Amino acid sequence: MAIAAAPPMRYTVDDLEQFPDDGxxxxxxxxxxxxxxxxxxxxxxxEAALTATFVNFVREHRLGRVTCGDAMVRIQGSMHDARGGDxxxxxRGRFPKDSRAAATVTAPDFVVEVLSPSDRADRVxxxxxxxxxxxxxxxxxxxxxxxxxxxxxxxxxxxxxxxETLDGGDVLPGFRLRIADLLQELAETE
Numbered sequence: 001m002a003i004a005a006a007p008p009m010r011y012t013v014d015d016l017e018q019f020p021d022d023g024x025x026x027x028x029x030x031x032x033x034x035x036x037x038x039x040x041x042x043x044x045x046x047e048a049a050l051t052a053t054f055v056n057f058v059r060e061h062r063l064g065r066v067t068c069g070d071a072m073v074r075i076q077g078s079m080h081d082a083r084g085g086d087x088x089x090x091x092r093g094r095f096p097k098d099s100r101a102a103a104t105v106t107a108p109d110f111v112v113e114v115l116s117p118s119d120r121a122d123r124v125x126x127x128x129x130x131x132x133x134x135x136x137x138x139x140x141x142x143x144x145x146x147x148x149x150x151x152x153x154x155x156x157x158x159x160x161x162x163x164e165t166l167d168g169g170d171v172l173p174g175f176r177l178r179i180a181d182l183l184q185e186l187a188e189t190e
Contacts, residue, residue: 008032012079013103016072025070029126031080040117046144047114049182051087054112057175064091064109072103075134083130087112089172107134110171115143128152138171147179 010031019026024035051068058066070084088108090096096104111131115124124141131139132152139152147162153169160166162183168175 013074013082017102027084028080028082043116045186047086049186054087064089065095073107074103074105075130077105083127085111086114107136110138111136112140138169147183149179
């Protein structure tokens with residue numbers, strides 16, 4: 001007689017809080033845990049500089065709120081799918097009403113992800129699809145090694161070199177940034 005294997009545990013957003021604080025970032029994809037490595041100091045410095053740039057611009061123009069630190073968002077309200085963005089922007093009037101929950105149901109307007117050396121291409125694309133499926137209007141995936149940014153806006157995908165200017169489009173009007181400038185600024189502080 002064959003013994004059937006038990007189906008894998010299907011986790012919910014509420015289960016995320018029960019995992020140990022062991023240096024892993026955990027997200028949910030169809031009820032399964034996806035673990036990401038904690039970034040290096042260099043990665044963290046780049047992310048902090050990029051976040052500060054956004055925060056300063058958003059505050060100055062009173063456009064909304066910026067969150068960081070992989071604040072979790074439920075994908076299309078699912079209890080079994082949750083992602084955390086490196087940087088998330090919510091336009092004024094759209095900040096999550098459930099901001100104290102383990103994961104909000106409100107998708108950000110704009111997400112920035114910073115590529116880590118350990119990121120696998122298939123997992124990155126899966127994350128991009130989830131963010132777009134959630135309703136994120138503008139997504140930047142920045143490679144801090146090359147400075148290249150892949151920009152996703154609706155069905156359009158563009159690649160912006162480090163020396164070229166990124167802009168916030170109609171999501172973050174007036175925002176402009178060259179990743180090369182940010183990388184140069186960081187290099188000068190070493």
